[in-house]
Amino acid sequence: MSKPMHDTPMLDQLESGPWPSFVTGLKRLANDEGKPYQDTMVDLLGQLELSYKTRKGYWKGGTLSVRGYGGGVIPRFSEVGDQYPESKEFHTLRIMPPAGMHYDTKILRELCDVWEKHGSGLIAFHGQSGDIMFQGAKSNKIQDAFDDLNDIGFDMGGAGPAVRTGMSCVGAARCEQSCVNEQKILRLLVNNFLDDMHRPALPYKFKFKVSGCPNDCMNSVQRSDMSVIGTWRDDMKVDQDEVKAYVAQKGRKYIVDNVITRCPTKALSLNDDDTLAVDNRNCVRCMHCINVMTKALSPGDDKGVTILMGGKRTLKIGDLFGTVIVPFMKLETEEDYEGLVEMAENVIDFFAENALEHERTGEMIDRIGLANFLEGIGLDVVPNMISEPRRSSYVNMVDWDEEAQKWNDRKAA
């Protein structure tokens, strides 16, 4: 006989309305007669209702891991376990999804079966870090759950001061704007640093995100330490017949108002014959016109990536964007890809050695200056790294001549 349900008058109010309700889902598990998680979910609902009533959270962390790994499990012990004993342990396993978050129903069902047997039946697709969040295992079930997930091809994600689970967009699998092989980049990068993911020993977290074009659907500029964004350096492609067809369909005013005048660098103009003139030298690859005229316009052929470093959210010095450290890197041959991984290794080595405890890459760069960071990882300065040169004269430029010579030598090379 299962535990009786707690009264949940506040949560009950979240069962109505047109959006699918997580409360209804939780209750289904709590009413799932005979299942190992049933009582856990009864008490979980009880604790959640208490949080709604008191407006307080009742979970605390701890230390748990699986054999061979130091991270990836998020321990949760209840502070009100005496009132809700069955859910007093409710730990999460962060599991890395396939790049691009593709699934077939067979593997989804297998994932469900594992969590039916060892967990709570509650899974988040996906956490903000990009993990599949298997939420709600008791301490003595974590190893079994992980072993079964590991047996069907899934591995633990990152937590703590470690390389974290990364994300890449749907990209080349379905999007015509994709400029790179996103899943390959993500898997190469993350899978090269599994030791730094599974055995946390960095100053703080380190995140990779990969977007196939500057629309940056993975929010990589704002949310990753190393952001890899697809781009191109030759001319964008224009199908003038499709341009004319679009003008004929939408009218010249629409094109002028929504395409021509929205170009951030005034690189577009509409010709008298309703074809499009593009000043490719001044195009900054923002993607707007290509987003509007999906049939007529597309990225060029000479594709590669732009790499930015140091994006993060608020803690501790405030929000930081990633900033450019590599304006363009070609990714065609296996050697090119090896070069990318090598650069990431240099970056992470430098981070491990030079960042303070609990300091993200963006904060480290802010503290030491971009020039020192670039020197540390062996990259030359280029004007695409800045939006404007220095404003402050408070700097000693004693070796200006040598630095200018470096630039001239590089230009001559």
Added chain:
Amino acid sequence: MPPRMPIESGVPDPFQYMHPLMAKNYGAWKYHERPRPGVLCHTAKSGEKIWTVRAGTPRQLDLYTIRNLCDIADKYAESHVRFTIRSNIEFMVSDEASVQPLVDKLTSEGFPVGGTGPSVTMIAHTQGWLHCDIPASDASGVVKALMDELHEEFTHENMPNRVHMSTSCCQINCGGQADIAINIQHTKPPKINHDLVANVCERPLVVARCPVAAIRPALVNGKPSLEVDEKKCICCGACYPPCPPMQINDPENSKLAIWVGGKNSNARGKPTFHKLVAAGIPNNPPRWPEVAAILKKILNVYKGDAKDWERLSDWVERIGWPRFFELTELPFTKYHLDDWRGARDSLNASAHIRF
């Protein structure tokens, strides 16, 4: 038998799960169209087409919901799905005739079809009271309550451009940058349980976490503890994760704030961070009606006043912040003036004035 050691396999190869048409035309797509809200049609260079039907989920999924989605994918689609960064599920089909029955089935099962193009898509959310160790609010509940209100805007493409929203349960903001972000804003310094600090917290580490150097070691009632200079404290809560006895969450004084104008994309302007527009909003479960009211007001003004393709940040850039506050009827206060590092760059250093 020796204990089983992990197979350190890393990120799984997506091709084993990918819809075969996507794998076949990998890197060779030509263009896409949106035949109706919630449906995308991509055409490959080969001429092959794939239709995607996008539906909203609660993100926190129970086994029954996942298996139901699998049943739908097996019967009405082609057994391949993917999830978007905002927890929408996408079903891919190779035949246009499959689209309508799939849309109908999803709708009848309670999964709203939409979230494409200029719509309000699913709110990026975090863990909240359900599972986080430091939340001042819930995430699943806020999102459910707000998406109930925004259901029509999810299933239609009536906005000037796409609207991305996020919600976070503490000031770390793991929900991320968004056109409209709903975040906790604490208003009182942490309440310290001095009996516990010495045993639970690594004190130098906690001192180092404070962004304004307001925490210092102290002896309280004969016990080693920490004290906070409350005049300096900005109530950010950064000390709470490494030192739970420094309780920052407060049922009354942890409020909600609304921020607008974050943009991830490089389209038109460079990416932007969201900016504070409203604060002091009560953290009011189970449906957070005060948040919903302000949110809908902002969305309606944006919808009515922005031009096609203007994201919220593009729109405000054109009309200016004075007009934004006038149109949304939100109070403008001294707290809207930034005073963090680099703040002077956010002030109006010109004679450009809007009347």
